[in-house]
Amino acid sequence: MKMALVLIVAMALLVGGCQKQEDRAAQKKIDLIYVEWSSEVASTNVVKAVLQEKLGYEVQLTPVSAAAMWQGIASGDADAMVAAWLPTTHGHYLERLSGQLEDLGPNLDGTRIGLVVPAYVDINSITEIKQHAERFDGRIIGIDPGAGIMSKTEEAMEVYGLDNLRLMEGSGATMTATLADAINRDQWMVVTGWTPHWKFAQWDLKYLEDPQNVYGGAEQIHTIVRQGLEEDMPEVYRFLDNFSWTTDDLQQVMVWNREDGATPYASAKRWIEENPAKVEAWLR
Template sequence: MLKNKWRILGFASMLALVLVLAACGGSDESEESTSSDNTENEETASVGDGKEIELVYVNWDSEIASTHVVGKVLEDLGYDVTLTSIDNAAMWQAVANGEADGMVAAWLPTTHGDLYEANKDSLVDLGENLSGAKTGLVVPQYMEDINSIADLANYAEELDQKITGIDAGAGVVQSAEQSIEDYGLEGWEVQTSTGGAMTTALGEAIDSEEPIVVTGWTPHWKFAEYDLKYLEDPEETFGGEEYIATMVRQGLEEDLPNAYTVLDQFNWTTADMEAVMLEISSGTDPEEAAAAWVEENQEMVTEWTAGIE
C-alpha cells in the first residue's frame, strides 16, 4: 500500500516537471513572437523617422474623415503629423506657397475650380482620391412637391426665402448663391454658418417635419441618417459629378519621398469615407474613428504604403 503511494507521488512529480518545462518553452516562444512584432513595428515607424509633415483641410465632415485617416497612416509610419483645419482659400494657398505639405480635400472640377485655377501652377496635383462626389441643394423626401431648384419659388413663404448653408468661403455656398441668380429667386439668401450648424438645423427640421433646404454634398453621413433628395439642377449651376483630389507642395517628393508615395497612392470609396464620417457624427473622436478604420482596413492601407523604403 505504501509502495503504491510513493509510485503515485513519483508520477505526480514527473508530470509537474513536464508541465513546468512546457510552460517555459511556451514563454520563450511568446517572448520571441513579441520581440518579432516589436521589431516589425520599429522598422515601420523608422520610415518617417520623426520627420514633420502638415496636412491642411477644410472643416467639412468629409474632409475631417479623410485627412485624419491619411494622417493616422503617416503617423503609424513614424512621421510627426500635424493636421490643420482652415478655410477653403487658405487651404489652397498654404499648399501652393509651401506653408503646408499637402491636402486630400480638393473638390473638382466645380466646387474648388476657381481655387485650382488660381493655384495650380504652384502645387503638384496627385489626382483623384475619391470618385462619385456631388454637390447641390438638398431637401427632406417629405417635401414631395419640390423636385427642382426652380420649384423653390413655390416654397418662398414656408422657407422664409432662406437656404441654410455652411461656411461662407465654401464652393457649395458660392454655387448656392449663384443658383439664386440663375433661377430668378429674387429676395432669397444663403445663410452661412458651419457644417455642424447646418446638420443640426436639418435634423431639427426633420424631427418636426418642417420644410428646409440646405447646401449638400456627397459623401456625407446625413444621407445615411436621413431620407433626403437632391433638387434637380437643369441650369447646371452646381455642375455634374465631381471627384476629390490630392494636392501637395512642390518639392515634397524630394523632401519626404515615402510620405509623397502614400499621398499619391491614397484612394478610397464613398462607402469608406461615410463609415468614418458616421462614427464621428455619432460622437467618436476623429482620431479614434480614423484609427479604428485603419486597423480594420489594413489591406487597403497596404496598397497605399506599397513601395515605401
C-alpha cells in the same frame, strides 16, 4: 530702389519657406491642411493615422477655410491636403494656383454637390423654390462663406432668380442642426448639400434637380501637395499619390465619428486596423 526692395523681400520669403519645408522633412513632421467638413475630417485623420502609425511621422492638422487651404499649399506653409473637390466646387482655386502646387489626382470618385431638401418636401427642382419661398422661411441654409458650394449657390440663386430668398452663412454643424430641427418639426428646409455626408444615412433626403447645371455633375476629391514634396519626403509623396478609397469607406468613418465618445483620430485608427490590405496597397 523700391522694386529692388520688393524683390529682396520676395526672395527672403521664398528662402524662408524652403527652409521650413527642409526642417519639417528632416524632423519627419508633416502639416496637413483641411476644411472642417465631416468628410474631410474623416479622410484627413485617416491619412494622419497612416503617416503616424505606419510611417512614423509627426502630423499636424490645421483646419481652415477653403481659400486658406489652397493658399496654404501654394505657399508651402502646409505639405498636403486630401480635400480638393474638383472640377466644380474648388475649380476656381485650382485655376488660379495651378502653377504653384501639384495635383496628384482623385482619391475618391462619385461626389456631388447641390441643394438638398427632406424627401417629404413636395418639389423636385431648383426652379420650384421661388414660388415656395415662404414655406422655406425665405432661407437657404449654407455653410462657411469660403466654401466652393457657397459661391455656386450664389450663382444658382442668380441663375434661377431666387431673389426672394437669403443664403445663410454658418458651418457644416449649424447646417445639419438646422436641418435636424426642421425634420423634427416636419417643416420645409433647403440646405447646401454634398455627397458623401453622414446626413444622407441619418435622414431621407433628396437633391433638387439643377436643369441649368450650375452645380455640375459628379465630382471627385483630389489630393493636392506642395511643390517639392516628392524630393523632400519621397515615401510621404508615394503614399499620398497611392491614397484612394470609396464612398463606402469614407462614410463608414463618418458614421463612427458620430458615435458617443468617438474622436476622429480613434475612428481613423480603427479603420486602418480593419482594412490592412488597402493600407498596405497605399504604402507600396
